[in-house]
Amino acid sequence: MGGNSAEREVSLSSGEAVYNALKNQGINCFKFDWSGDNLDQLWAQKFDKALIVLHGRGGEDGAIQQQLENRQLAYTGSDSSASKQCMNKASTKAIWTKHNLPLADSVTTSVGQIVPEIDFPLPWAVKPILEGSSIGISKVEDKTQLDSALKIAFQYDDTVLIEQWIEGDEYTVSILNGKALPVIQIKVKRGFYDYESKYHSNDTQYLCPCELSNADEQKLQKIAIQAFTAINAKTWGRVDFILDQNNTPYLLEINTVPGMTVHSLVPMAAKAAGLSFDELVLAIIND
Structure with missing residues (x-):
């Protein structure tokens, strides 16, 4: 958790929540705050698997995954190659274009x-x-x-x-172990779903059920799985969409290490599917 990206603050919150969930279930674990140049302290400790909740650069771009792979250490989520591609919005769009997935110009x-x-x-x-x-x-x-x-x-x-810029409503589809969780609609009071709306605003609304018809929800879930699979992502993640006024979906981006804070969307979708936060964390680490 932690890291030195612009998302450090969120990652620390995610890490704390995940750590508590593991402890709640009697799992022997420890927190590691990666500051960018202290990995020697991590390698000095013994562990079976790393649960990665490093958001942004360093944690979501394949860097920490590559370090773990070099040492043949197990970890959660997508591998270094897929992580690197998913973090790069241009590379992601290029791959999705080849798979004829719906994208804005x-x-x-x-x-x-x-x-x-x-x-x-x-x-x-x-x-x-x-x-x-x-x-x-x-x-x-x-x-x-x-x-x-x-x-x-x-x-x-x-x-x-x-x-x-596609005008419309924002939706997100969380993926867990090959399945799409219930879709969440995001309604913001100000502008668009920016950093402030995500992590600090209490005015942002998250609708689950998402108010789409069953057919439209299943369509989004299907596209999300296709987008996740096309980029070789693994275990868990989140795929974000905008639906325009005609209910035409456009892929925005993919998150391979989404937030796990009290405001976060994957835990919300998991809860709608009947999974507690503790059960969600266990499903991620046991894949």
Whole structure:
């Protein structure tokens, strides 16, 4: 838990919750706060398996997974290769495109590059390709706002995704051991589902049941499984969507180490499926 990414605070909360769940079930475990340069302290300890709740870079991009693989140590979730691809929004979209999955139009640009011609309509979402939790994302409603949005995104990454902004309702599908859990609809009071809405706002609403018809919910679950499988993700994760006014779904992104805090969506979906938080943690670690 912890890490040195922009999501450190959330990861510490996730780690505390997961640690307590393991202790509740009599599992011999310890917390390890990875600060980015203290892994020698981890290798000095004996353990059978690492439960990874490191969000963002270092924990969700394959880095810690690769370190564990190098030492032939077991861990939860997707392997280093899949994690690396899932963390990169551009790579993820490229793979999903090959599998004919529903996506908004987009282009990428990097620091020092001329922005490619954008042939899809405003508004646009501008987002760093390697950040999670909606960090660094801006909505561009006029072309004059693009430079400012790029400047914000480039604070977090050298490469940025410019994507057609789809107006609609946000939904998320949690995956656990090959099955899609009940869909959650996310309703925010301010703008879009950004970092503040995710972790600090008490006004954000999470609807489960999600108010979709059974057919539409099953459609989202099916696409989520396809998206999860296409990227070779494993064990658990979360796939995020927007549905436009015509109920047409668009994939947003995949999270291979989603939040496990009191505000988090995977525990909420698991509860709707009849799994307690403790049971969810056990299902993740026992895969």
